[in-house]
Amino acid sequence: MKNDHKSDFRKSCIKKLEFISLFSKYYKNKIIVKKLEKFIKISESKNILLYIPLGIEVDVKPLIVTLRKMKNKNVYVPFMQGDSFKIVKFRLPLYKKKFAIKEPNNSFFKPNKIDIAIVPVVGIDAINKRIGYGKGMYDRFFDRLDYKPTIIFTQLILCKSKEILSDNYDIQADNIITS
Incomplete structure (x- = not known):
């Protein structure tokens, strides 16, 4: 039953996000990126996902x-x-992979740890847990880490449920940055 609510919520958030005008999207992106820059600068983080x-x-x-x-x-x-997924150093060129996601070539260099993880969300539930695309890739990634970086969720417009829709394995934000 909860999964039906979660799926319906995910669909409604995606629909809202798809209908943001290009001008509005451009403006919102600028605001959010500035907030992220400020947060990273204040935190003095070195390794950023x-x-x-x-x-x-x-x-x-x-x-x-x-x-x-x-x-x-x-x-x-x-x-x-x-x-x-594993984390790789960002470098060009990028290649389109599964789910139309672009990524750089594979890398064998692995950082000791990441300080901040900036994670996109489709929505969040009442306790600030991530509602993503439903594949669970971020949840599995963070579950397999033996430490916890600061997790920042980003979203163009806040799409937050009043209900708890998450499962116990869904990741939770330390901060949420939106426009």
């Missing part, structure tokens, strides 16, 4: 460009592997 955005997600590409220019910052992105 970002993502290559899909159409309805916050466009963090300008943030990736900015962080890559800084000597004391390392930018990582997910690289799909099995039922989850």
